Amino acid sequence: MMIMHRLAGRATLRALFAASALALAVGGAALIAGRAEAQTVAAPDAVFRDGRIAVEVLGQGPDVILIPGYGSSREVWRPLAERLSATHRVHLVQYAGFAGEPWTHGDGPLLSPAVEAVANYIETRGLERPAVIGHSMGGLSALLLAQARPDLVGRIMSVDSLPFFSALFGPTATAESARPFAAQAAAQMLSGDAATLRAGQEAGAPGLSKTPATQAAMVDWVMASDRQALATGIAEVMTTDARPGLSATTVPVWAVYAADADGGAPAAMADAMWSSQWAGVPDLTLERVDGARHFIMADQPEAFFAIVDRFLAE
Secondary structure (H helix, E strand, C coil): CHHHHHHHCCHHHHCCCHHHHHHHHCCCCCCCCCCCCCCCCCCCCCCEECCCEEEEEECCCCEEEEECCCCCCHHHHHHHHHHHCCCCEEEEEEECCCCCCCCCCCCCCCHHHHHHHHHHHHHHCCCCCCEEEEECHHHHHHHHHHHHCCCCCCEEEEECCCCCHHHHHCCCCCHHHHHHHHHHHHHHHCCCCHHHHHHHHHHHHHHCCCCHHHHHHHHHHHHCCCHHHHHHHHHHHHHCCCHHHHHHCCCCEEEEEEECCCCCCCHHHHHHHHHHHCCCCCCEEEEEEECCCCCHHHHCHHHHHHHHHHHHHC
């Protein structure tokens, strides 16, 4: 795990995948299942639930799907969703196993079935090529959805996410070379105790958001998550490489990423990473948000809202 410890100390890695980066940084502290240690906000009645996703719908108009990241709640999107609901029909997705949403799939897969569930939701609900915006693991999900079912998606926005997470380990990393580290990270997430996890999350949260309320919320969301779902999720994220399909991606892709001169990812480093990792997408827009860490929507909401407005207007 030494390579992970070194990388976890870098701003770029700290700026991705809130719970997973923190868990690696503290030596893979356990992610515990069960009820939340602090109350989390949830929609009272999701209009759709199939055991893989739960979806709350707001507003009327063109469809927009919002997918949160690894270990996160749909509440991360609440300010944006309420703003967009004046002109759009917004579908707030929650993945099973995260932030208190029940997990009933044992040690089975998480990412692929969740993406399939989003595709089924679009199809069965009759959504007409919605825009899909995903943060972190949700950004990877949006990309996988666009690659697998381009007929269902109008455009996607990936927020502070890469098509291959483990590229952060070095330019020669592959899904196969990341597999042992992924297995070790997953195993470590299944051990330990809640106190160790919470302490690590609280210590690392400022590196992922500059906003105290978001720092507290991300800790609570992870503590409310199912540890098997989290273990499975991090292993799958670390070994999923969507780069081979980038050149064949037919929908417009916006990749929004963070830079912060005071404790976050340096702009030049972030520019180099995102431009190289997203290279090959035929219709690509790269948007850097300065003064933000991983949770861009919380750290720079007005700048982020303006980007989303331009994204949806095209």
